[in-house]
Amino acid sequence: MQDLPLSDLTVLDLSQYVSGPYCTKLLASFGAEVIKVEHPNGGDVSRRYGAFPDDTPDIEQSALFLYLNTNKKSITLDYETQTGARILAQLVRQVDILVENSGPGMFDYDSLAADNPSLIVTSISYFGQDGPYCDFKGADIIAQALSGIMNLTGLPDHEPLKIAGPQAEYQAGINAALAIMTAIYFRDGTGHGQHIDISVMECLASILEGALLNFSYDGTLRQRDGARHPTMYPSTILPCKDGYIHADASTDWEIFAGFMEMPKLLQYNPEELREKAGEIDPLISSWLAKRDMEDVFHRAQEWRLPFAKVMGVDELPNDPQFVARDFFTRIDHPIAGQQTYPGAPFKTTECETRKGRSPLLGEHNAEIYCDLLGYTNQDLTKLRGMGIT
Amino acid sequence: MINLPLDEIRILDLSQVYAGPYATRLLADMGAEVIRVESAVRSTRGGPEPQPGAVYPDGNPGERPYNRSAYYNELNRNKLAISLDLSKEKGREVFKQLVKISDVVLENFTPRVMGNFGLDYPVLNEINPKIIVVSISAYGQTGPYRNYVSFGRGIEAMSGLSDITAYEDGEPLGPGIAYADATAGLHAAFAVLIALRHRRKTGRGQHIDLSLRESLLALMGEHVLDHSMNKRSPKGNGNRDSSAPFQGCYRCSGDDEWIAIAVHNDDELQSLCNAIDNPSWTKKEGFNNLLGWQRNQREIDNLIEQWTIQHDNQSAMQILQQSGIRAGAVLDAAQITSDPHLKQRGFFETVTHPEAGTHTYPGMSWKLSLTPGKIRMPAPCFAQHNDYVFGELLGISEEECMQLKTQGVISTVPIR
Structure with missing residues (x-):
């Protein structure tokens, strides 16, 4: 195997669902050996969430699991048993990074570090390892609510809306991967490990597009407003003949009017456009209603207007840009x-990412227990009999 | 004293708007010396005139609005700023000198721009083979759309995310924040660290090509796989989620007050029924287990709302959480800023900006026990660090600097 940037690192991954697994997926794709520890009774919860082929549940065919665990090794271990805890401690001594998302209090950094001082322990939780909400129970939608994202998403006269998919979890995952890389870079220079405390709520409150500092500067409280950009106009989604298009003139109103061949648009002062949206929208909509999405998209781009098509997931695999880039x-x-x-979230000129699959539940038990930790096949059979692996 | 992890790394930040500046904000928070290279004629911090839609302290743009924009000042704390006109030959010469003594160049122009400046990767690599160049763009550096323009909201549309961030049977809406930009910024910062570690092992720099659209698709993998397996496309489904058993968002007693509630199993469902005093419907066939709730979602929503509407969202959250139920008030910026949990965690920091005054800023995105980081300095004023960068770092004499100023290569105030 090519010497990838992280190929000298081993990660003990005790996390499940989305946040921790997305973090370790990124590390694995750049070469880290990720040992995923799953409960012998069914493994990672994402194995049960699907989607499944033909909607037939199968822990080896869950789309969520298959996507999030590529290039990892899976072992089964019930570390809440005494023997299991001993085995876990053996593993902890052999690794560089530990990732967990079991909630505050499950793992004690100081005792882990006593065994392995250069270990980087990463704890991902909805609200962080301390503070008044630290024992609150969370979920993706709960984090999207408390962090301010939901208040800003959706229509003004409707209930607040979450961003689709487990996005709070994904955000925590990428933040965790970045924090780990920072800590690894520090450890490379100093030998010091440390404890990383990732709060999903704080990761999300950090990306509110200025909403928090706006409030602090002049009391501005932005309201959710559907697909509309908070300040620029037009930057919104409108229907055209055969679908929806993201119409956008935020670079230049005059060019926009030229593109639409509608000089009367220039009677509006660019600074009042956003507040006159109700008046201008129908003009744009009636123009769009006569035109095809694909055509409008490409023609607008010729005018350097940042239009975009509202695409369904089913249209993505054959999209010419994705195909050209072999994404x-x-x-x-x-x-x-x-x-x-x-594919990978970015392309590099020097480090090709790994393209392996996700592991079957306990697929690497023999490799890790026998080859790495020195147990015999008989030991392994016995542990399995006790329900520990 | 412990240094910050990236305090020996110098980054030249040519980026604008959100994705790039968010990437360099994260790296600056962890100690990198980030030098923003800004143009006097086109900077997203704005020029001498107030920008429409921009937020200024107390609503007052002041004499130098370009130093007082909330949007800019939030994203650019812990960074330095110089003014340098890359469209002039002399400006590019100075930039190349900076490349020699830097580790990373990060830009988010449309892909033709760096080439037009004569500053594309092969050129920068020749000047400094160890340089890491990160190019963030809407669609990537190659392919038929390479020179297509888009902001984050367009990318959310082109990725399938706007289509499914919608009410049931409703029109596509998409996230209410610049989600694709934030996602790209995070992945870009991660890419920098990957490239730095590669360089530490091999001595070589490299070019990172990050497309907003591709980095957003990385957070939608389960939908892509579902389509691959079952040839179907996800639809907008409001606050439901295929990877969560039961959840919704419910109206509370106050004005535009809401609470999100999630139920993952029958035990939690029972706790919820107990917490809302077991109204008679909770005993009905089909309404007393998770399977039934999943089948009768809309009816259950209305029944849960009959309880939440009697409480404000904070007290509803406290009541439900004390019963072990996943519940969270939908907070706005004012409530988040005074949230007791975030306060106690030290999430907010008070920062004094010389031209914008003293305000509460969102602080570090995460906590590292040994190298926590903090807001060491406010966002830079326009050209604030010209003397340090041109004089101290590059050793350009005062006379020469005066000449560069006369030629319009560097300036002390933005022109427009």
Whole structure:
């Protein structure tokens, strides 16, 4: 294997669902050996959430799991048993990074560090390891609510809306991966490990597009307003003949009027556009209603207007830009077969990312227990009999 | 004293608006010396005239609005700023000198721009083979859309996210924040760290090509796989989620006050029924287990709302959380700023900006026990660090600096 940037690092991954697994997926794709520890009774919860082929539940064919655990090794271990805890401690001594999202209080950094001082322990939780909400129970939607995202998403006369998919979890995952890389860079220079405390709520409150400092500066409280940009006009989604388009003139109103061949738009002062949206929208809409989405998109781009198509997920794999950049990858899996996966989130000139599949539950038990920790096959059979692996 | 992890890293930040500045904000928070290279004629901090829609302290743009924009000052704390006109030959020469003594160049122009400046990756790599160049763009540096323009909201549309961030049977809406930009910024900062570690091992720099659209698709993998497996496309489904058993958002007693509630199993469902005093419907067939709730979601929503509407969202959250239920008030910026939990966690920091005054800023995104980081300095004023960068770092004499000023290569105030 090519010497990837993280190929000298081993990660003990005790996390499940989305946040921790997305973090370790990123580390694995750049070369880290990720040992994913799953409960012998069914493994990671994301194995049960699907989607499944033909909606038939199967812990080896959950889309969420298959996507989030590529390039990892899976072992089964119930570390809440005494023997299991001993085995976990053996593993902790052999790794560089530990990632967990079990909630505050499950793992004690000081005792982990006593065994392995250069260890980087990463704890991801909805509200952080301390503070008044630290024992609150969370969920993706709860974090999106408390962090301010929901208040800003959706229509003004409707209930607040969450961003679709487990986005709070994903955000925590990428933040955790970045924090770990920072801590690794520090450790490379100094030898010091440390404890990383990732709060999903804080990761999300950090990306409110200025809403918090706006409030602090002049008391501005932004209201949710559908697809509309908070200040620029037009930057919103409108229907055209055969679908929806993101119409955008935020670079230049005059060019926009020229593109639409509608000089009367210039009677509006650019500074009052946003507040006159109700008046101008119908003018744009009636123009769009006669035109095809694809055509408007490309013609607007010729005018350097940042229009975009509202695309469904089903249209993405054949999109010419994705095809030209070879973005999606086909990955084979012994049970789920060949499927299409999103590729790496960025391209590099020096480090090709790994393109392996997700592991079966406990697929690497023999490799990790026997080859790494020195247990015999008989030991492993016995542990399995006791329900520990 | 412990240094910050990135305090020996110098980053030249040519980026504008959100994605790039957010990436360099994260790196600056962890100690990197980030030098914003800004143009006197086109900077997102704005020029001598107030920007429409911009937020200024107490609503007052002041004499130098370009130093007082909330948007700019939030994203650019812990950074330095110089003015340098890259469209002039002399400006590019100075920039190349900076590349020699820097570790990272980060830009988010449309892909043709760096080439037009004569500053694309092969050129920068020749000047400094160890340089890491990060190019953030809407669609990537290659392919038929490479020179297509888009902001984050357009990218959310082109990625399928706007289509599914919608009410059931409603029109596509998308996130109410610049979500694609934030996501790209985070991935870009991660890419910098990957490239730095690669350089530490091999001595070589490299070019990172990050497309907003591709980095957003990385957070939608389960939908792509579902389509691959079942040839179907996800639809907008309001606050439901295929990866969560039961959840919704409910109206509370105050004006535009709401609470989100999630139920993951039958035990939690029972706790919720107990917490809302077991109204008679909770005993009905089909309304007393999770499967039934999933089948009768809309009816259950209305029944839960009959309870939440009697409480303000903070007390509803406290009552439900004390019963072990996943519940969270939908907070606005004012409530977040005074949230007792975030306060006690030290999330907010008070920062005095020389031209914008003293305000509460969102602080570090996460906590590192040994190298916590903080807001060490407010966002830079326009050209604030010209003397340090041109004089101290590059050793350009005062006479030469005067000449550069006369030629319009560097300036002390933005022109427009």
